[in-house]
Amino acid sequence: MTKQTRQTPQTPQTPQQKNLSHLSVLISGASVAGPALALDLARLGARVTVVEKAPDLRGGGFAVDFRGHVHRTVLTSMGIWDEIHRRQTHMGRQTVVDTDGNPRVDLPAELMSGDVEIFRGELARIMYERTKDEVEYVFGDSIATLGEDADGVDVTFEKGAPRRFDLVVGADGLHSNTRRLVFGDESRYLRFFDHYVAGFDVPNHLALDRTGRVYSEPGRAAVVGNYDGDPDRAGALLVFRSEELSYDRRDVTAVKRILAERFAGMGWELPAVLKALEEADDVYFDAIAQIHVDRLVKGRVVLLGDAGYGATMGGMGTGVAIVGAYVLAGELALAGGDFRVAFAEYESRIRDFAKGCQKISGNAGPFFAPPTERRIRSRDRMYRLLASRPLARFFKRMTEKAATDIKLREYPF
Known part of the structure; x- marks a missing residue:
């Protein structure tokens, strides 16, 4: 202790x-x-x-x-707004790709990373x-x-x-x-939302530089991104649809086995991602709930x-x-x-x-891992619309609406 x-x-x-x-x-x-x-x-x-x-x-x-004036007001009052900016990720675009790695749609940074993003x-x-x-x-x-x-x-x-x-x-x-x-x-x-999510470090074999790649198949998805500019390291995010599982989330071996089974046979870069999973020391795994x-x-x-x-x-x-x-x-x-x-x-x-x-979090699982190919195509069409400048501004206002929907009192700090 x-x-x-x-x-x-x-x-x-x-x-x-x-x-x-x-x-x-x-x-x-x-x-x-x-x-x-x-x-x-x-x-x-x-x-x-x-x-x-x-x-x-x-x-x-x-x-x-963090998004909107409420977050900024609180963080400024706490005296950490500037420090967060100094340590932010500077994450750029994330690109949805097909199984061969070809781009399907680009997602601007502000859609995914808010006003400022930090680990x-x-x-x-x-x-x-x-x-x-x-x-x-x-x-x-x-x-x-x-x-x-x-x-x-x-x-x-x-x-x-x-x-x-x-x-x-x-x-x-x-x-x-x-x-x-x-x-x-x-x-x-706890309300379970029919999906699980995992995260762990992987080698940066795609040579990403503060960018990410998103790949989806029906009911499962993988995101590989480089958020900190380290040329050797990236992070993997895996999402899959499932019935509620019985497992010990502290049992890393069991968690790795679940992920290996659920993502077996998946295309794109998944063989390399699963290889990195075998060697990962620290694996986050939890229900989307x-x-x-x-x-x-x-x-x-x-x-x-x-x-x-x-x-x-x-x-x-x-x-x-x-x-x-x-x-x-x-x-x-x-x-x-x-x-x-x-x-x-x-x-x-x-x-x-x-x-x-x-x-606004209830659709996080289907957002990454739509249940059918048709839904994946529909999601990508929506992404293309959101990536356009007028709708990007509209989407930003919509996400900020929830983040700013509180009237702060003046407190004697």
């Missing part, structure tokens, strides 16, 4: 700021939502601890993007670097039990000593341990990001998580730390916004 001790911030208070130094908050999860909330709460003086099951901060991951791991690193001296990070541990009374929450950990906090935030992803402990089994909240909970709050425990309103892909989950953290911290500030008032306001303000973003 790696532990970094929190130091009390010395930032002077301005008259507009609300001091939350009386509030102790445990955040479960150090991916994106957790560090975002830690950053916002630390600015308000709260005593924050982040516990993360992984042994250290997770790097890599998929590229995530999830890079984003987490930025927020961690901004908070590591003011926030206590505990790596290699996780919450075992939660016991709430009128004055706080008693927490036991898998490894560390028991502790007590005023509030607990579940920011631990689609398969949230906090949600399971407090709100019930995942099966009550969404989380729908009845409530985001139970007593002194609240859900944030994917734990409360996640979508595997296509639902702007990172942007929603960042906005959600901003609203949650801001409402705690306005309420002077009164969690009952703050949690109710947070839930009221973020729920419809999150649902709106989830709506």
Whole structure:
């Protein structure tokens, strides 16, 4: 277990700021939502601890993007907008190809990558670097039990000593341990969308330079892209239609076997991709799914990001998580730390916004892997239309509509 001790911030208070130094908050999860909330709460003086099951901060991951004025407002307020731009992917066009690699349609960068795109791991690193001296990070541990009374929450950990906090935030992803402990089994909240997705590194044998290739056959698709300019490395994304599978997502050997079986005999560059899969050390694999909970709050425990309103892909989950953290911290500030008032306001303000973003993610699987050749051709025709300048602007406005469909209050950061 790696532990970094929190130091009390010395930032002077301005008259507009609300001091939350009386509030102790445990955040479960150090991916994106957790560090975002830690950053916002630390600015308000709260005593924050982040516990993360992984042994250290997770790097890599998929590229995530931000769109519209709401994302920009929040990221600017957090002080990380410029740093995100410095570390962005600069991803260019992605090209849909046939089995021989011949181009069928080009997709402009703004359609796929928003206003700015960055690797999830890079984003987490930025927020961690901004908070590591003011926030206590505990790596290699996780919450075992939660016991709430009128004055706080008693927490036991898998490894560390028991502790007590005023509030607990579940920011631990689609398969949230906090949600399971407090709100019930995942099966009550996870909606499966008939597809699975996998991601892993592959050699850059196509010599791509911040561009990507998309290839689809009925019910399955492969994307190979170079997002960071590394001439030797690329990333592969595999999507396939399936009934719900029974498997252990932590069993990498079993996951590789599933993928090898599902993509056997596929054309284009799949033999090389599957060869790289055999040698891959780190493979992401999960169902394309969404989380729908009845409530985001139970007593002194609240859900944030994917734990409360996640979508595997296509639902702007990172942007929603960042906005959600901003609203949650801001409402705690306005309420002077009164969690009952703050949690109710947070839930009221973020729920419809999150649902709106989830709506656009429901077709992520068929978008990449249409079920028939006819649907593939139809999708490609739509791509060609969207790639035209007038419709590209229209499509950009449509995707931004969900990302900006929330009125932000002025919070005393």
